[in-house]
Amino acid sequence: MKIYEELISRGLIAQVTDEKEIRELVNDGNATFYIGFDPTADSLHVGHFVALCLMKRLQMAGNKPVVLLGGGTGYIGDPSGRTDLRSMMTPETIQHNCDCFKNQIEKFIELDEDKAIMVNNIDWLLDLNYVELLREVGSHFSINNMLRAECYKQRMEKGLSFLELNYMIMQSFDFYHLFINHGCNMQFGGDDQWSNMLGGRELIRRKLGKNSYAMTNTLLMNSEGSKMGKTAKGAVWLDPNKTSPFEFYQYWRNINDADVLKCIRMLTFLPLDQINEMSKWEGSQLNEAKEILAFELTKLVHSEEKAKDAKSSSHSLFITGTDDSNMPSTEISKNQLVHGVINVIELMVECKLTTSKSEARRVIQQGGLSINDIKVDSVDLCISSLALEKGIKIRKGKKKYHKAFMI
RNA sequence: GGUGGGAUUCCCGAGUGGCUAAAGGGAACAGACUGUAAAUCUGUCGGCUCCGCCUUCGAUGGUUCGAAUCCAUCUCCCACCA
Numbered sequence: 001m002k003i004y005e006e007l008i009s010r011g012l013i014a015q016v017t018d019e020k021e022i023r024e025l026v027n028d029g030n031a032t033f034y035i036g037f038d039p040t041a042d043s044l045h046v047g048h049f050v051a052l053c054l055m056k057r058l059q060m061a062g063n064k065p066v067v068l069l070g071g072g073t074g075y076i077g078d079p080s081g082r083t084d085l086r087s088m089m090t091p092e093t094i095q096h097n098c099d100c101f102k103n104q105i106e107k108f109i110e111l112d113e114d115k116a117i118m119v120n121n122i123d124w125l126l127d128l129n130y131v132e133l134l135r136e137v138g139s140h141f142s143i144n145n146m147l148r149a150e151c152y153k154q155r156m157e158k159g160l161s162f163l164e165l166n167y168m169i170m171q172s173f174d175f176y177h178l179f180i181n182h183g184c185n186m187q188f189g190g191d192d193q194w195s196n197m198l199g200g201r202e203l204i205r206r207k208l209g210k211n212s213y214a215m216t217n218t219l220l221m222n223s224e225g226s227k228m229g230k231t232a233k234g235a236v237w238l239d240p241n242k243t244s245p246f247e248f249y250q251y252w253r254n255i256n257d258a259d260v261l262k263c264i265r266m267l268t269f270l271p272l273d274q275i276n277e278m279s280k281w282e283g284s285q286l287n288e289a290k291e292i293l294a295f296e297l298t299k300l301v302h303s304e305e306k307a308k309d310a311k312s313s314s315h316s317l318f319i320t321g322t323d324d325s326n327m328p329s330t331e332i333s334k335n336q337l338v339h340g341v342i343n344v345i346e347l348m349v350e351c352k353l354t355t356s357k358s359e360a361r362r363v364i365q366q367g368g369l370s371i372n373d374i375k376v377d378s379v380d381l382c383i384s385s386l387a388l389e390k391g392i393k394i395r396k397g398k399k400k401y402h403k404a405f406m407i
Numbered sequence: 408g409g410u411g412g413g414a415u416u417c418c419c420g421a422g423u424g425g426c427u428a429a430a431g432g433g434a435a436c437a438g439a440c441u442g443u444a445a446a447u448c449u450g451u452c453g454g455c456u457c458c459g460c461c462u463u464c465g466a467u468g469g470u471u472c473g474a475a476u477c478c479a480u481c482u483c484c485c486a487c488c489a
Contacts, residue, residue, distance in 0.1 A: 159485075250443080257444050284442040318443050359436080362451060366437040379457095397436075399443060 001272070002027040003061035009272055010265045012054060014191040016215040017201060025186065025213065029062025033186035034178050036121075036171065036193075037105070038070035038078060039089075039097030043239035044104050046229030047190065047220060049301065052108050053267060054188060054217050059109065059116060066184050067105055067118040071098045072125030073171060079164040080151035080192045098122075104238055117182065121174050128173075137173055140206045141199070149195035168199045175200025179212055191216040220266065228259070238301050244328065245302045249310035250399070252294035260289045268296040317401055329403035332388055341382035344369070351404055353396045363396060370395045 004023040007013050016022050025031045035051050037044070044052070055065045074094040089097075098120060109116050146152060146168060152160060175197070178184035187197045197214040204212045220228040229236045236251050237243040243251075255263065261279050264270065270292075278289050291311065298307035313327065330351040336342060342350075348360040348369070361379050363369050369376045371383070372393050383392065388406035395401050 254443060257442090260444090284444090286444075287442055290442095290444080314443080354436090356454065358454060358457080359452085361457080363437060366451070368437040397438095 003057060006272070007054070007057065011262065012050075012217050012266055014216045014218045015194055017198075017213050018211075022186070022213050022215055026058060026061065026063055031058065031063040031186045031213075032066060032182065032184045033058065033063060033188050034066035034068050034175070034182075034184050035188045036068040036070050036073065036174065037101055039074045039094050039101055041235070041237075042097050042100045043237040043242050044101060045235040045237050047227070047235075049229075049238060050217055050220055050266065051188070051190065052105065053269075053300075055109055055116075057269075058188075064114075065109060065116040066178060066182055067109060067111070067116065068174060068178070069098045069101055069118065069120040069122075071095070071120040071122030073121055073167065073174070074098075075122075075125075076163055076167045076170055078167050078171075078196070079155055079160060080167075080196065094122075100239070119178070119182070121170075121177075124177050125170060125173070133169075133173075136207075137169060137176075137203065140203055141169060141172075146199075151192065151195050168196045171196040172199035172203045175212065176203045176207065179204050179208070179210070186213040186215070188214075189216055191219050218266070220263070228263075240302060240306075245298055245306040246310045246313055246327070248301065249294045249298045249307070249314060252297050253290050253314060254399075255290060255293065257286050260286055260293055264289065264293050264296070267300075268293065269300070270296060318399075327393075327401045327403050329391075329405060332404055332406045334385070334406065337385055340385050342388070344371070344376055344381045344383065345379055347383060347404060348394070348396070351394065351402045353394065353400060353402055368397050 001009070004027050022031075035055055037048060037051075055067070059065050071094055074089060074097070075091075077088065102118065105118070111118055146165065147156070149168070151168075152165070155164070171193075175184070175187050187200060189197055194214075194216050197216065201212050201214050204210055235243075236248060240248075252263070261275070264278065265272075265275050268275075278292070281289055294314075295307050295311055298310050317327070332342065332347070332350060336346075336350065344364065345357050345360040348354050348363070349357055354360040354363060364376050364379050367375060367377070371381075373395070383404075385406060388404060391403055391405035393401065393403055
């Protein structure tokens with residue numbers, strides 16, 4: 001099976017401009033394609049990961065990726081899929097985020113002049129001359145068409161600023177620039193980028209009379225139709241300092257039944273035969289599939305060792321109930337104790353298990369807290385320094401484990 | 408520039424002088440049931456020194472025994488017209 005067919009089988013391709021030509025191009029390893037990453041945060045998240053995997057797969061098939069950091073487009077902010085204006089970032093933040101992205105991507109994609117390159121659109125966007133751009137590029141865009149694009153349509157009700165309207169033009173210009181300077185003949189991106197990508201293709205056609213290609217990957221949506229990779233606390237980050245390997249593992253381990261196979265297919269590098277075999281699984285057997293998914297992804301994003309750790313922590317916590325050194329922990333210092341003890345409520349807040357004492361009190365009153373496997377039934381319970389020196393295991397609700405200790 | 412409309416607790420959204428820490432829904436959190444799933448049911452859902460007290464309804468000042476609700480000024484949004 002060739003790469004294009006594989007991508008289709010994995011459900012990764014959403015839309016393509018010219019199916020036949022693109023198939024040939026990527027199957028023969030003749031594509032130089034780019035994917036843009038706008039530096040919206042100081043870490044990549046799961047959504048980016050889908051794109052990175054695709055990049056990797058295409059690279060392994062002999063195509064050349066161009067990683068585009070959106071240091072310039074970050075100044076504008078993509079309105080696609082948004083109901084409100086993105087908050088404007090300072091140049092310092094953008095720079096910092098770009099640096100973070102760079103570090104993470106480098107670990108995943110082999111960068112080498114022949115195999116893949118990384119560029120930053122700040123290098124060409126920031127120096128554009130307004131009037132010149134209007135004449136050279138702006139004249140090729142039809143406002144009527146732009147407003148018909150899905151990404152803007154949604155914003156017509158809530159309001160769309162001129163700044164955001166220009167995002168499409170900037171992204172189109174990127175493609176045009178890369179086409180000329182790096183022989184980049186294809187653009188890849190999330191399905192929500194489709195109209196922006198067509199804009200670039202159209203610009204290349206109008207200005208150079210040349211054909212170029214675009215294809216989008218399926219957005220990772222759950223069975224309820226909302227974007228995956230989000231938790232109550234925010235995104236699931238790839239940065240281990242923002243989302244620990246254990247949390248990362250748990251996110252996938254706790255995924256809906258309906259979404260497991262789809263995720264395995266899309267995100268892991270397991271052979272399709274094996275995945276098809278797994279798709280016959282039902283009911284509680286899916287737990288096994290979830291473990292595989294969680295393990296494989298943790299391995300890809302962090303390392304095999306971290307994945308093993310996460311898996312064994314998960315097992316010892318949920319199956320055998322034993323303690324484990326991998327759970328998040330908080331060190332309590334001596335001066336936080338009063339008369340050699342600390343109140344449970346204070347302790348919970350200290351460990352960031354709850355954001356306020358009221359909340360901590362409620363959890364205890366509802367029977368949701370246990371320490372060293374003994375349910376806490378009084379909000380007045382105090383923990384001694386002796387216990388803390390040994391280290392205590394706090395469990396809030398069913399799945400939140402935390403360790404508190406004192407040296 | 409003109410004319411209207413709006414800003415309420417994490418989000419949506421009621422509330423138009425006291426009975427309002429503020430309906431309803433969503434999210435979230437805890438409990439039951441389970442497969443570390445979903446669905447369902449129950450409870451909670453501003454803070455604290457928690458049977459009581461304190462701070463919230465865009466901002467500031469005022470009227471009143473008493474205001475999210477009335478008045479004034481300001482800030483920001485939106486719609487229609489230009």
